[in-house]
Amino acid sequence: MRYGTTRSACAAVIRRDLLLTWRRRGDALNPALFAIIVVVMFPLALGPEPNQLANISAGIVFVAVLLAGLLALDTLFRGDHEDGTLEQIVLSPHPLSMLLASKILVHWLSTALPLIVVSPLLAEMLHLPRQVMPVLMISLILATLLLSLLGAVCVALTIGMRRSGMLLALLVLPLYVPVLIFAAGACNAAQLGLPFLAPLLWLGAALALALVLAPLACAAALRISIT
Amino acid sequence: MISSDPPSPIPLLQAEELAYARNDEPVFGPLDFTLNAGEVVLVEGDNGSGKTTLLKVLSGLLVPNSGKILLNGEDLTLARLSHQVALLSHLGGLKLDLTALENLRFAIGVFGLRSGAAPLPALASVALEGYEDVPVRNLSAGQKKRVALARLLLVPAALWLLDEPYANLDKSGIDLVNRLLDSHARRGGAALVTSHGAYAFTSGTPRRLPLRPTP
Numbered sequence: 001m002r003y004g005t006t007r008s009a010c011a012a013v014i015r016r017d018l019l020l021t022w023r024r025r026g027d028a029l030n031p032a033l034f035a036i037i038v039v040v041m042f043p044l045a046l047g048p049e050p051n052q053l054a055n056i057s058a059g060i061v062f063v064a065v066l067l068a069g070l071l072a073l074d075t076l077f078r079g080d081h082e083d084g085t086l087e088q089i090v091l092s093p094h095p096l097s098m099l100l101a102s103k104i105l106v107h108w109l110s111t112a113l114p115l116i117v118v119s120p121l122l123a124e125m126l127h128l129p130r131q132v133m134p135v136l137m138i139s140l141i142l143a144t145l146l147l148s149l150l151g152a153v154c155v156a157l158t159i160g161m162r163r164s165g166m167l168l169a170l171l172v173l174p175l176y177v178p179v180l181i182f183a184a185g186a187c188n189a190a191q192l193g194l195p196f197l198a199p200l201l202w203l204g205a206a207l208a209l210a211l212v213l214a215p216l217a218c219a220a221a222l223r224i225s226i227t
Numbered sequence: 228m229i230s231s232d233p234p235s236p237i238p239l240l241q242a243e244e245l246a247y248a249r250n251d252e253p254v255f256g257p258l259d260f261t262l263n264a265g266e267v268v269l270v271e272g273d274n275g276s277g278k279t280t281l282l283k284v285l286s287g288l289l290v291p292n293s294g295k296i297l298l299n300g301e302d303l304t305l306a307r308l309s310h311q312v313a314l315l316s317h318l319g320g321l322k323l324d325l326t327a328l329e330n331l332r333f334a335i336g337v338f339g340l341r342s343g344a345a346p347l348p349a350l351a352s353v354a355l356e357g358y359e360d361v362p363v364r365n366l367s368a369g370q371k372k373r374v375a376l377a378r379l380l381l382v383p384a385a386l387w388l389l390d391e392p393y394a395n396l397d398k399s400g401i402d403l404v405n406r407l408l409d410s411h412a413r414r415g416g417a418a419l420v421t422s423h424g425a426y427a428f429t430s431g432t433p434r435r436l437p438l439r440p441t442p
Contacts, residue, residue, distance in 0.1 A: 003310055003339035003383065012336020016325070023324045084318025085333075091286060092337040093310050099337070227289050 009094040010102040017106035020079075027075075031068035032114040038064040039122045050127040057126030058136060058187035062143070062180055064122065065115050069144065070176075072111040073151045074168060076103065077159050077222070086159075090226065100222065101215040104152045112144035128191075135190040135200070142203040143183040149207075149214035150175045156221035179203070237300040239264045239311075239417045240285070240386055245294035247277070247284050254280045255438055257294060262419060264385070265412045270421040272438030278421035279317070281438065282388040285419065286314040298386070310339055313384035317391055319375050323364040327355060327374045330363060331381060338382040349377040353403060368395040376407060387411060387418035 004012075021028050042060050043053060080086035080103075089099050119140055120133060128136065154171040158164035186199040238261040246256030255277030262268055272278050283289045285296060287303050296303040298311050321330050331346040350359055353373040363371055372395050379387055392404045408418055419436075
């Protein structure tokens, strides 16, 4: 008998989810396309005045990324729940939290990473000053990881319900707002020439906490909601 | 020399006063039964008598309201860590976008591999030779069931919990399930098989565990 290690089980989950993402790679671009559409609307609605756009550019990019992430959140466990593979993952002898952490990682890679890749383009379209760009990228990476982890717990809680979309949005929003405030706050501070390190460190601290606790909470929530 | 009786073997699965209720509405039980290694037990009952729920409770997916489940004499939650249970549910647990082989490799990664088993021979033994690289989406319902059965052959679990394994299968598929159950029992495994009684025959007469809707 070869039982395999937790590491090999996580690798199997990651390999499978990456393969599934590749098979449906058109879907993986949806969040990025959504964010581009949202950002394109703003200059059309507000007028192409560079100074006016530059003032609100970081905020717009973050709201677009957050909404796009919210749109993709539901797909995290939905497919696995419907075809019974989630049941199999729960029955696995390896720690559920580690297997779910692997799933969250792939979900971040397939939904948030394309967003991060297009966000310099979005920021450029809104005349964000170039020197703010590194701060924007760092806070985007921290914020999207945090959003994926927090969102996963909420998805796990609502997975047993039909039509959970509205409830999921209500659950997630209070958790997302602080992340938005700190991430956009760092960029705004950088834009005004103020110290921006503190909000980034807060995001980092919250991420460290979420990395440890969110997979555990996610596993507990999943066990509750599939019963 | 002192001769003593051989110690009575610990049953693979033992349920004591097992009962499950959903929202205070009893689904089955209280139920007492034992399942020894090498035994196949048929769980019989009408629709809604709680057959699927019983299997989910025994696999540890649902928590029983009362009673105890012992696997090899240990509490279920601990025993599951030793790879004892494999569940075949009516959902199948297969990814439609992946091929049969990719689905089996995932199962091996998550559950482990039975000694002497390999994905390709397992697919061959459920008569799916040549379908290794076909996405499961393009297989028929019966063929999907066969892929799920091949998964059972690969994972190391000694106790199989099969929910309606005969559904969607043709005559040769039904024979296949019976053959797999027989060889699993001969290897020292055990199985609990649900069926609503329409056509469930394993070779020989299996023990039956009738479930009745609780009044």
